Amino acid sequence: MTSSVVPFGKPRGERADAARNREHLLRTAREMLAEHGAERVTMDGLAERAGLGKGTVFRRFGSRAGIFRALLDADERRFQEQVMSGPPPLGPGAGPVERLVAYGRARIAFLVDHHAVARAALDRAQPVPAGDASVTQLHLGILLRQATSLPHLNGLAIQLTAALEGPLLLYLSRPEAEEALATETVELLGDAWETLIERLAR
Amino acid sequence: MTSSVVPFGKPRGERADAARNREHLLRTAREMLAEHGAERVTMDGLAERAGLGKGTVFRRFGSRAGIFRALLDADERRFQEQVMSGPPPLGPGAGPVERLVAYGRARIAFLVDHHAVARAALDRAQPVPAGDASVTQLHLGILLRQATSLPHLNGLAIQLTAALEGPLLLYLSRPEAEEALATETVELLGDAWETLIERLAR
Structure with a gap:
């Protein structure tokens, strides 16, 4: 078994820009989590801090x-x-x-x-x-x-x-x-x- | 340890008529459960079959x-x-x-x-x-x-x-x-x- 079965957080077939957005959003969410705790991570807050539209966050995650x-x-x-x-x-x-x-x-x-x-x-x-x-x-x-x-x-x-x-x-x-x-x-x-x-x- | 610690279904201090209602309701609910399955047991149905008011069933159980x-x-x-x-x-x-x-x-x-x-x-x-x-x-x-x-x-x-x-x-x-x-x-x-x-x- 190798480590290359599924690259982390990058489901097979995901387009490159979508994958970058996803990585960026997850990294931003982790920062917010570390700084303020889970309660303070919201869809709106994440979109704002990540500099992406609310629609992008919604399409990506569906819900908080x-x-x-x-x-x-x-x-x-x-x-x-x-x-x-x-x-x-x-x-x-x-x-x-x-x-x-x-x-x-x-x-x-x-x-x-x-x-x-x-x-x-x-x-x-x-x-x-x-x-x-x-x-x-x-x-x-x-x-x-x-x-x-x-x-x-x-x-x-x-x-x-x-x-x-x-x-x-x-x-x-x-x-x-x-x-x-x-x-x-x-x-x-x-x-x-x-x-x-x-x-x-x- | 004996079997008389708590009489079944009859919490300590319950008034006699309330305890009878409770026993009657549970027995009726069991009959409905055995005959029709859990989905068919409702607050209204239980009250009707038990011949008790909906208020009594509600006060007793709070919810379905x-x-x-x-x-x-x-x-x-x-x-x-x-x-x-x-x-x-x-x-x-x-x-x-x-x-x-x-x-x-x-x-x-x-x-x-x-x-x-x-x-x-x-x-x-x-x-x-x-x-x-x-x-x-x-x-x-x-x-x-x-x-x-x-x-x-x-x-x-x-x-x-x-x-x-x-x-x-x-x-x-x-x-x-x-x-x-x-x-x-x-x-x-x-x-x-x-x-x-x-x-x-x-």
Whole structure:
């Protein structure tokens, strides 16, 4: 597997000027996000700061949530690229147990880091964020198959995906639980994940 | 622990006539549900069939989703009562590993059986069903402490709760995935859960 399957944020077939606009808008949105937080990123504000028409922003993202989905999508690609071809143990080259543990810890950190963006990416019409859990499920399934001779691996891959991503996805729609996303929670979940994987693999 | 902590569907302090109305309404809603499915249960239809005023139904449930939340809540109590004081291995009297496996299989069946009711209980304002996952988490934590000497049990209880309930909660807001709730899925998840628990406990 190589890093060149899909160039980041540049879907195949996109015209060059459209791709440049897209990159420019995403970069501008990231700046606004870093400076003012997710609440202050709006369609109008983004268009103004990017020096592009509101129509361009609207056609590109469809809605305010669409901006955040695009940001999340670009970062997801980068994350999955690290998994597919980055350095071990997250990337190839380490043993499957070590990679399972590394994936879990990296994924927990990713979901926590992207918490504000992921919440802003939620549409009311799409109550539960589908996320890229299917990628996690696929990856966990492959590594579990290498690391263990457990029966019922398909079911286990589903359940371990939920174990890893579920606790963090739930925070997306429950702002009152946000304080639980402290560093201790990240370590708590990372340590528990490592225990889970080591027990399954031995 | 006894079965008399909270009489089903009759919150402490409810006046006798209000409790009778409530019981009558829930029974009527269940009949309508069994005969016509969740889509056909409405506030007006329920009031008419129960022979009570629309105002009474509204005050009792607040919204159509509230009817289903009340049904789900009553069944949750019954389920948890089986866990606390029903026959083993779901109830007390079996070893902790056997109880963990039994809880998981029973919980999967419960969530699948209550799928239509739980989906109808979703309010748009409450995107992710909180459910009674906290009860599952508490119960799994207690049994894991009895069954194992694993480190990081608090984190593990969170993750195993997500592993057990997450895959089924996700179906609530994704009608297109409903066909996956076939008998095979229930067995797949139940078998995987058993594998998970046995590995953690040995």
